[in-house]
Amino acid sequence: MLYTKKDPYPLCVDHANGVRSDNRISNLRLATKAENTQNQKITKRNTSGYKGVSYIKSRSTWDARIMKNRKVYWLGAFKSKEEAFAAYQKAAQDLHGDFARLA
Numbered sequence: 001m002l003y004t005k006k007d008p009y010p011l012c013v014d015h016a017n018g019v020r021s022d023n024r025i026s027n028l029r030l031a032t033k034a035e036n037t038q039n040q041k042i043t044k045r046n047t048s049g050y051k052g053v054s055y056i057k058s059r060s061t062w063d064a065r066i067m068k069n070r071k072v073y074w075l076g077a078f079k080s081k082e083e084a085f086a087a088y089q090k091a092a093q094d095l096h097g098d099f100a101r102l103a
Contacts, residue, residue: 012036018101034069035099038092048081051101052088055081064088068095 014031015022018041031039042051048062056063056077064075064084075091078084092100 014039014099016098031099035096038068038096038099039101041101048084050081050085050088052092053081053084064091066091066095 011030011032014029014036016027016029016039018039019027042049048054052064052066052075054063054065055061059077061077061079062081062084063077064087066073066075066088073091073095075084075087078087089100
C-alpha cells in the first residue's frame with residue numbers, strides 16, 4: 001500500500017521467490033489467499049522430497065496430486081518419484097501459472 005497507493009484488501013502480499021525476508025518491491029505482489037498458498041514450499045513432513053508426490057505402500061507406486069480451489073486432482077501413479085514430480089510440475093504450471101512453486 002505504501003508504494004502502490006492501493007488498499008490490498010482482501011488480497012495479501014506474496015513474496016514471489018518464497019523468501020519472506022526479501023521485501024524488495026520487485027519480489028512483492030498482490031495475491032489471493034489461495035494463490036499465496038499455492039506458492040508454499042514443501043512441508044517438513046514431506047518424505048518424498050518433492051511437492052505433490054507421495055509413496056503408496058500398498059501399490060508400491062508414487063502418486064502425484066495437486067489442489068486448486070479446494071479440489072484435489074489425482075495426476076496418476078508412477079514407478080518413480082521423479083516421474084510423479086514431472087506430472088506435478090506440468091499440472092502446477094497449468095493450474096497455478098506464475099504462482100506455481102515447482103521445487
